[in-house]
Amino acid sequence: MSVGAGSIEVGSELPEQVFRVTRADLVRYAGASGDFNPIHWNDRTATAVGLPGVIAHGMFTMALAGRAVTAWTGDPSAVVEQHVRFGRPVVVPDDDEGAEVTVRGKVGALLDDGRARVDLTVTSGGDKVLSLARAVVTLA
Amino acid sequence: MALDRELVGRSYPPSAVYEVGRAKIAEFATAIGSDDPVHRDVEAARAAGHPDVVAPPTFAIVVSLEAAMVVLQDPDVGIDYGRVVHGEQRFAHHRPIRAGDRLVATTTIDAARTVAGNDMLTARVDLATEDGEPVCTATSMLVARGIA
Numbered sequence: 001m002s003v004g005a006g007s008i009e010v011g012s013e014l015p016e017q018v019f020r021v022t023r024a025d026l027v028r029y030a031g032a033s034g035d036f037n038p039i040h041w042n043d044r045t046a047t048a049v050g051l052p053g054v055i056a057h058g059m060f061t062m063a064l065a066g067r068a069v070t071a072w073t074g075d076p077s078a079v080v081e082q083h084v085r086f087g088r089p090v091v092v093p094d095d096d097e098g099a100e101v102t103v104r105g106k107v108g109a110l111l112d113d114g115r116a117r118v119d120l121t122v123t124s125g126g127d128k129v130l131s132l133a134r135a136v137v138t139l140a
Numbered sequence: 141m142a143l144d145r146e147l148v149g150r151s152y153p154p155s156a157v158y159e160v161g162r163a164k165i166a167e168f169a170t171a172i173g174s175d176d177p178v179h180r181d182v183e184a185a186r187a188a189g190h191p192d193v194v195a196p197p198t199f200a201i202v203v204s205l206e207a208a209m210v211v212l213q214d215p216d217v218g219i220d221y222g223r224v225v226h227g228e229q230r231f232a233h234h235r236p237i238r239a240g241d242r243l244v245a246t247t248t249i250d251a252a253r254t255v256a257g258n259d260m261l262t263a264r265v266d267l268a269t270e271d272g273e274p275v276c277t278a279t280s281m282l283v284a285r286g287i288a
């Protein structure tokens with residue numbers, strides 16, 4: 001499924017996506033991305049630098065925001081731009097539930113060449129974790 | 141130490157070639173929980189109009205973040221890596237990254253400023269193929285928190 005240029009307008013909403021993030025996900029992301037900073041897997045290091053505990057990689061949260069957009073467009077290559085500002089960390093407890101990351105979004109602007117800007121709100125535990133999150137997508 | 145504005149515009153030599161593999165794209169897609177077949181199945185990717193499997197949009201960080209780190213190794217920058225956090229990230233995709241790409245990263249300092257004791261450095265990494273085809277511009281804003 002892909003989103004057609006004719007069917008969307010400014011204010012059109014993306015389906016809300018809720019992602020569960022556990023320590024195992026962070027370890028897997030560390031390996032795949034090559035970012036082995038211990039604040040993403042080691043409580044001792046995380047608390048020593050003043051964090052409440054192990055936190056998710058900012059880039060992992062950005063990737064989840066991207067997934068919410070590509071789930072909507074139906075085509076990962078439709079994302080031509082993505083921009084995020086990391087606001088608050090996603091704290092991931094050492095249990096089976098982990099943390100929840102919720103991505104909401106709506107079309108903020110229709111651009112030239114059949115593109116649209118999508119404005120995202122990304123929260124965890126009720127707090128906004130990305131203080132800015134936008135994507136530009138090409139509509140089918 | 142305040143960052144020197146003269147650093148803005150400084151460019152670093154191109155990286156070694158990074159060859160994008162199908163297995164690495166699949167591994168990254170699994171790690172972010174994406175089950176889209178265009179990341180794993182060549183036939184599905186071809187049916188969607190791509191010459192080979194394509195990477196998820198944030199895959200560019202695998203190549204670009206290490207390239208951005210050359211800035212921190214510059215003795216004129218003088219930032220302690222231990223104080224650095226990722227403040228902001230931006231990608232402009234000229235086309236999707238795909239398996240078989242041989243990418244070269246060129247890093248340039250786009251901005252350098254010190255605000256309230258925090259050093260803020262913006263590194264732009266231009267990813268292009270070995271032949272010079274632009275693929276992605278990845279811009280990372282790194283913040284080195286001031287010592288209170």
